[in-house]
Amino acid sequence: MSQKLLEDPDCRITIIDDLSNQNSKKRINHLPPAIAFYKEDIRNRQAISDIVKREGAHACVHLAAKISVVDSIRNPAETIDVNVNGTLSVLEACANNGVQTFVLASSAAVYGDADVVPTPEECVLHPLSPYGATKISGEVLVASYKKSGKISNAVSLRFFNAYGRGQSPEYAGVITRFTERLSKKQPPVIHGDGQQTRDFIHVSDVVGGVILAVNSELSGEFNVGTGKPTSIDHLARKMIRIHGLDVAPVYGAAIKGDILHSCADTKKSEKALRFVAHQDLETALRMSFGQRGLVAT
Ligand SMILES: NC(=O)c1ccc[n+]([C@@H]2O[C@H](COP(=O)([O-])OP(=O)(O)OC[C@H]3O[C@@H](n4cnc5c(N)ncnc54)[C@H](O)[C@@H]3O)[C@@H](O)[C@H]2O)c1
Numbered sequence: 001m002s003q004k005l006l007e008d009p010d011c012r013i014t015i016i017d018d019l020s021n022q023n024s025k026k027r028i029n030h031l032p033p034a035i036a037f038y039k040e041d042i043r044n045r046q047a048i049s050d051i052v053k054r055e056g057a058h059a060c061v062h063l064a065a066k067i068s069v070v071d072s073i074r075n076p077a078e079t080i081d082v083n084v085n086g087t088l089s090v091l092e093a094c095a096n097n098g099v100q101t102f103v104l105a106s107s108a109a110v111y112g113d114a115d116v117v118p119t120p121e122e123c124v125l126h127p128l129s130p131y132g133a134t135k136i137s138g139e140v141l142v143a144s145y146k147k148s149g150k151i152s153n154a155v156s157l158r159f160f161n162a163y164g165r166g167q168s169p170e171y172a173g174v175i176t177r178f179t180e181r182l183s184k185k186q187p188p189v190i191h192g193d194g195q196q197t198r199d200f201i202h203v204s205d206v207v208g209g210v211i212l213a214v215n216s217e218l219s220g221e222f223n224v225g226t227g228k229p230t231s232i233d234h235l236a237r238k239m240i241r242i243h244g245l246d247v248a249p250v251y252g253a254a255i256k257g258d259i260l261h262s263c264a265d266t267k268k269s270e271k272a273l274r275f276v277a278h279q280d281l282e283t284a285l286r287m288s289f290g291q292r293g294l295v296a297t
Contacts, residue, residue, distance in 0.1 A: 004207045014055045016040050016048065017064060042086035049093040059101035059214045060094045062087060065134075069109065072131035083134035087141055095150035103213045104142045106135045106156040108199070108225065108262055117229075118199075118265035121158070121221045128257060139221055146219045155213040160225035160264050164203030164284065174232060175200070175285075178239050187247040188240065192254030194233025199225040199263040202279035212273045225264025226277040238282060242289050 005011050014036040019025050031037060036055065040047050042064050052060070065083050066072065072079035087104065094102055109132035110125045127133045139156040146154035163175045178188040201224065209224040236249040269275040 004204075004211065012036075012055075014038065014051065014057065016042065016051060018042070021067075042090050043081065045089045045092060048089050049096060052093040052097045052099065057094070057097070057099050059103070060090065060099050061103045061105070061210055061214065062090050062138075063105045064090075065105065066131070069129045069131045072129050072134070076130035079130050080134055080137075083131070084137045084141070087138040091141060091145050091151070095145055099151065101153040101214055102142060102145065102151045102155070103210060104138050104154075104156040105210075106139050106158045106221065107132065108158050108160045108223075108264065110135050110139070110158060111262070113259050114262070116265075117261045118227055118263040119223070120265040121223055121268050128259065143219070143221075153217050154219045155216070156221045157209055157213055157224045158221060158264070159206055159209075160199040160201050160223070160262065162203050162206045163200050165288070174198070174235065175239075178236060182239055182243045182245060185245060185247075187245075187250050188236040189250045189252050190232055190236055191252050192232075192258065193251065194236065194249065195231055195260075196258060197229035197231045197261045197263060198235075199228065200230055200235075200281050201226050201277055202281075202284045205277040205279050208278075209269070209273065209275045212275050216273060218272055220272075222269040222273055222275070223264035223266055224269065224275065224277075225266060226281075227264050227266040228281075229261065229263040230281060235281075239285060242282075242285055 005013055013034070015031070016038045017024050017028070018041040019028060019039055028037060038051050040051065042048055064086065066079040068079075091102065108119075109129065110127055111119050111123060112126035112128040112132055114123055114126065116123050125136055127136060142151075142154045142156050145151040181188050205226070206224055209222075213222070233249065240247055240249070266275070266277075
């Protein structure tokens with residue numbers, strides 16, 4: 001995202017991250033020198049406020065979070081502390097230092113097992129994990145800062161299953177897991193019958209959605225997905241083909257509580273944000289395979 005934002009010559013970027021995610025440690029080594037970086041925990045209110053003040057930010061894209069659904073079930077307190085208290089800390093820092101625009105990275109996890117698929121933003125939220133619940137809390141906090149006049153433009157973007165270079169294995173885990181197996185010439189393992197569907201969105205499209213939100217004067221919640229469901233079985237067969245292997249997927253036990261179908265209704269984000277996902281899944285997987293042997297990093 002920072003690379004894309006840097007294309008705008010008027011844009012100055014500051015990143016705050018405590019580097020608690022192993023993946024972020026690797027990424028930080030490759031940051032362009034134009035980007036200011038602070039290693040800090042977002043829950044440290046004074047430090048975050050001081051950084052926002054010193055840097056004179058106009059907009060804040062709040063991505064930092066505990067992102068593992070499984071960890072949030074095992075240890076909800078840590079996920080709630082970072083994702084809710086941490087979000088509050090960042091919001092306070094922004095509100096007290098004149099930041100106009102706040103964009104929260106929310107998640108399709110707020111919908112859980114949705115009543116309607118493709119799921120519109122106004123659908124009833126049924127999160128299945130503390131992680132999903134923290135994203136709802138974050139959204140509600142963000143909206144309250146807008147309503148109380150502390151932030152002018154406050155947006156929560158509900159990312160669906162993002163995939164692509166630099167991703168953490170916790171998300172689109174299925175693409176990472178299939179890739180690992182296929183690169184060893186082993187068949188992908190599907191939990192259940194593979195008919196469960198997901199809305200896989202390339203990271204470049206997610207970045208596009210964030211940039212539209214930063215530059216808009218909108219507030220509210222918006223889906224960031226493709227609106228196109230892909231079954232896990234279809235994904236596995238597609239990836240086998242791309243790897244040029246003559247294997248068939250292996251079917252294991254279904255994961256208890258696994259969501260059956262997840263897909264964004266994109267009408268609201270198309271209309272209000274002018275957001276449209278462009279990257280086709282097959283093309284992105286083929287490009288990634290060609291360039292990097294389809295190693296998801
Ligand atoms: N990748 C997806 O498919 C997806 C889907 C839905 C929502 N999201 C949301 O998008 C955001 C980014 O996700 P990602 O996949 O890039 O995950 P990521 O783990 O790569 O990024 C999260 C970052 O937050 C940092 N962090 C964690 N706790 C912190 C703390 N206390 N203080 C400061 N930094 C801290 C981590 O070190 C990490 O660099 C997250 O908010 C996530 O919930 C991602």
